[in-house]
Amino acid sequence: xxxxxxxxxxxxxxxxxxxxxxxxxxxxxxxxxxxxxxxxxxxxxxxxxxxxxxxxxxxxxxxxxxxxxxxxxxxxxxxxxxxxxxxxxxxxxxxxxxxxxxxxxxxxxxxxxxxxxxxxxxxxxxxxxxxxxxxxxxxxxxxxxxxxxxxxxxxxxxxxxxxxxxxxxxxxxxxxxxxxxxxxxxxxxxxxxxxxxxxxxxxxxxxxxxxxxxxxxxxxxxxxxxxxxxxxxxxxxxxxxxxxxxxxxxxxxxxxxxxxxxxxxxxxxxxxxxxxxxxxxxxxxxxxxxxxxxxxxxxxxxxxxxxxxxxxxxxxxxxxxxxxxx
Numbered sequence: 457x458x459x460x461x462x463x464x465x466x467x468x469x470x471x472x473x474x475x476x477x478x479x480x481x482x483x484x485x486x487x488x489x490x491x492x493x494x495x496x497x498x499x500x501x502x503x504x505x506x507x508x509x510x511x512x513x514x515x516x517x518x519x520x521x522x523x524x525x526x527x528x529x530x531x532x533x534x535x536x537x538x539x540x541x542x543x544x545x546x547x548x549x550x551x552x553x554x555x556x557x558x559x560x561x562x563x564x565x566x567x568x569x570x571x572x573x574x575x576x577x578x579x580x581x582x583x584x585x586x587x588x589x590x591x592x593x594x595x596x597x598x599x600x601x602x603x604x605x606x607x608x609x610x611x612x613x614x615x616x617x618x619x620x621x622x623x624x625x626x627x628x629x630x631x632x633x634x635x636x637x638x639x640x641x642x643x644x645x646x647x648x649x650x651x652x653x654x655x656x657x658x659x660x661x662x663x664x665x666x667x668x669x670x671x672x673x674x675x676x677x678x679x680x681x682x683x684x685x686x687x688x689x690x691x692x693x694x695x696x697x698x699x700x701x702x703x704x705x706x707x708x709x710x711x712x713x714x715x716x717x718x719x720x721x722x723x724x725x726x727x728x729x730x731x732x733x734x735x736x737x738x739x740x741x742x743x744x745x746x747x748x749x750x751x752x753x754x755x756x757x758x759x760x761x762x763x764x765x766x767x768x769x770x771x772x773x774x775x776x777x778x779x780x781x782x
Contacts, residue, residue, distance in 0.1 A: 580767025703738025
């Protein structure tokens with residue numbers, strides 16, 4: 457009887473507004489090789505998929521060949537694991553429903569799994585990171601948007617349609633700021649990068665207080681955090697208000713799902729104490745009293761491209777047709 461070869465490598469792909477990063481990852485979680493290209497260079501989805509497929513296959517052929525790869529895992533905003541599609545992503549250039557798993561499978565011949573970037577990062581944290589050994593926790597991805605994934609009893613809670621965990625699109629201000637999703641008052645409109653800049657502009661308009669933010673063209677959220685480090689009182693107030701809003705949203709979340717920890721990932725974690733100190737203070741004031749002091753706030757120490765690849769690679773092993781775990 458011919459023995460079946462167990463393939464020990466997968467391809468992980470992370471799609472964000474800034475860049476699309478792809479890598480070959482082995483069964484031990486080691487990144488063999490990694491590369492990237494600007495996502496916005498390809499506003500046409502068909503061209504994007506063609507370029508991504510070509511680049512992935514070129515990488516595969518240079519590093520072990522086609523037969524060395526078992527499957528592909530893709531992390532992307534507003535993606536649905538159940539359908540394998542990106543669905544109405546507010547922060548990506550492609551609109552509507554994009555059947556990404558099908559499109560890439562047709563071009564590469566590999567089994568492909570696609571999931572929301574928050575879910576993929578949570579899977580990576582559970583497999584390789586801070587959540588190892590935890591069974592009930594929430595991972596928040598903080599950047600251009602605010603996403604989350606909840607693990608319950610050791611498993612990702614996806615919900616009926618696969619969209620559980622959209623904390624960024626929970627309403628925190630009735631009739632508040634316009635959100636990119638089409639609704640008003642969403643948490644994301646206050647706590648994601650654009651929301652932080654909007655808060656800064658509001659404060660600058662409200663007062664004549666001197667600030668390093670004044671006169672800065674194309675002000676950025678992390679630039680405001682740098683001004684906090686320099687003692688800028690108005691910048692500190694921007695993050696105080698932002699953290700207060702984040703703590704409000706998380707207190708409601710925690711009172712519903714009772715997690716062991718919130719684990720924060722994404723570029724905005726670099727704001728550090730300016731964001732998380734007021735968030736934790738507000739959280740402690742508002743969270744259900746029986747859980748007070750029992751829920752950890754943890755900032756992932758693995759926020760880098762390779763961590764996103766580890767999450768995507770962990771997802772790749774989950775593809776049902778070829779799963780090692782069936």
